[in-house]
Amino acid sequence: MLQVFKTIGRVAAAQEPVLVIGESGTGKELVANAIHRSSSRSDKPFVKVNSAALSSTLLESEMFGHERGSFTGAITQRAGRFEQANGGTLFLDEIGDMDIDLQVKLLRVLQTGQIERVGGERTIQTDVRIISATNRDLEAKIAVGRFREDLFYRLNVLTVNLPPLRERRDDIPLLAEHVLRRLARKYGWPQLALSHDAAALLSASNWPGNVRELQNVLARAAILSRGRNIQLSDLQVGTASAGAGRDPRSGRFILAPGILAETERRVIAQALEQAGWNRTRAAHLLELGRRQLFDKIQQYGLHQ
Numbered sequence: 001m002l003q004v005f006k007t008i009g010r011v012a013a014a015q016e017p018v019l020v021i022g023e024s025g026t027g028k029e030l031v032a033n034a035i036h037r038s039s040s041r042s043d044k045p046f047v048k049v050n051s052a053a054l055s056s057t058l059l060e061s062e063m064f065g066h067e068r069g070s071f072t073g074a075i076t077q078r079a080g081r082f083e084q085a086n087g088g089t090l091f092l093d094e095i096g097d098m099d100i101d102l103q104v105k106l107l108r109v110l111q112t113g114q115i116e117r118v119g120g121e122r123t124i125q126t127d128v129r130i131i132s133a134t135n136r137d138l139e140a141k142i143a144v145g146r147f148r149e150d151l152f153y154r155l156n157v158l159t160v161n162l163p164p165l166r167e168r169r170d171d172i173p174l175l176a177e178h179v180l181r182r183l184a185r186k187y188g189w190p191q192l193a194l195s196h197d198a199a200a201l202l203s204a205s206n207w208p209g210n211v212r213e214l215q216n217v218l219a220r221a222a223i224l225s226r227g228r229n230i231q232l233s234d235l236q237v238g239t240a241s242a243g244a245g246r247d248p249r250s251g252r253f254i255l256a257p258g259i260l261a262e263t264e265r266r267v268i269a270q271a272l273e274q275a276g277w278n279r280t281r282a283a284h285l286l287e288l289g290r291r292q293l294f295d296k297i298q299q300y301g302l303h304q
C-alpha cells in the first residue's frame with residue numbers, strides 16, 4: 001500500500017492521463033479519487049462515468065451531452081460529463097467494457113480536448129484530466145480487436161497497478177484494523193476486536209473479492225460477535241475463496257480451535273449454494289441423509 005501511495009503522489013503532480021489497473025475490489029476508484037484530491041485540480045469537479053453500465057448510445061450522450069431533440073427522449077439540452085468535469089478530473093471506470101465505436105470517438109476527444117454534443121454543431125473546448133480504470137486485461141482485448149491500441153496508449157501514459165490482496169498479505173492486518181475501527185465508531189462498539197485465530201485466518205485467505213470482500217466479511221463478523229472479540233466461527237470467508245483456512249506457504253490447514261466444525265460448516269454452505277438451496281440435492285452432493293443435513297443446517301444456523 002505504501003508503494004501505491006507513493007505512486008499516487010507522483011502521478012497526482014502530473015497532468016497526463018492515468019490508467020488504474022486491478023482486480024475487482026482492489027481500490028481502483030479510491031485511488032482515482034485520491035489522485036484527484038492530491039492534484040492541482042482538487043478544487044474542481046471529480047466526475048465519474050461508468051462505461052459498463054450504459055449502452056453505447058446512452059453512454060455517448062452521457063459523456064458528451066446532447067442537444068434538445070437529438071434523439072427520442074432528449075427533451076432538453078444537456079451538458080455531458082466532459083463539460084461537467086471541465087477544469088477537473090474525469091474518471092472513466094470499467095474502460096475495458098467500452099464499445100469499440102465509442103472508443104474511436106473518445107480517442108478523438110482526447111487528442112483535441114474538443115467535444116461536440118450529440119446532435120449539436122458547436123465545438124466545445126474542455127480541459128479535463130483523464131483517469132481510467134479497468135479490471136480487464138486490455139492488452140488481451142487489443143489482441144482480439146476489442147480494444148483500440150491507439151486509445152490504450154493515450155490512456156496509459158501513467159499507470160497505477162493495484163495488486164490483488166493475496167499478493168500483499170502484509171496489508172491485511174492493517175486493512176482489517178482500519179475497517180474494524182470504522183465499524184466500532186459507526187456502531188458504538190468500543191470492545192470490537194479480532195481474536196488471534198480470526199486474524200490468522202484473514203491473513204491466510206485468498207480474497208478473490210479483495211478489499212471489498214474483506215470489508216464485507218468483517219462487517220458480518222462484527223455483527224455475529226455482537227461487537228466484541230471476533231472469533232474464528234464468526235468469520236464467513238466466501239466459499240469462493242478456496243484455500244481459506246490454509247497457510248498459503250505450506251498449504252497445510254491452520255489448526256485453529258474450531259477448525260473442524262468451521263470446515264464442515266463451510267462445506268455444507270457451499271453445497272447448499274451449489275444446489276440452489278435445494279436441500280435434497282445438497283444432501284445428495286454431500287452423500288448425507290436428508291435428516292442429517294437438516295440437523296447440520298440447524299446446528300450451524302445456515303440460511304439463504
Ligand SMILES: Nc1ncnc2c1ncn2[C@@H]1O[C@H](COP(=O)(O)OP(=O)(O)OP(=O)(O)O)[C@@H](O)[C@H]1O
Nearest residue numbers: 001022023024025026027028029030031135211212
Ligand atoms: N487501501 C485501502 N484502504 C481502505 N479501504 C480500501 C482500500 N482499498 C480499497 N478499499 C475499500 O474497498 C472497497 C472497494 O474499493 P473500490 O470501489 O475503490 O474498488 P474497485 O477496484 O473500484 O472495485 P470494482 O472493480 O469492483 O469497481 C471500497 O469500499 C474502498 O473504500
Ligand SMILES: [Mg+2]
Nearest residue numbers: 025028029093
Ligand atoms: Mg470500481
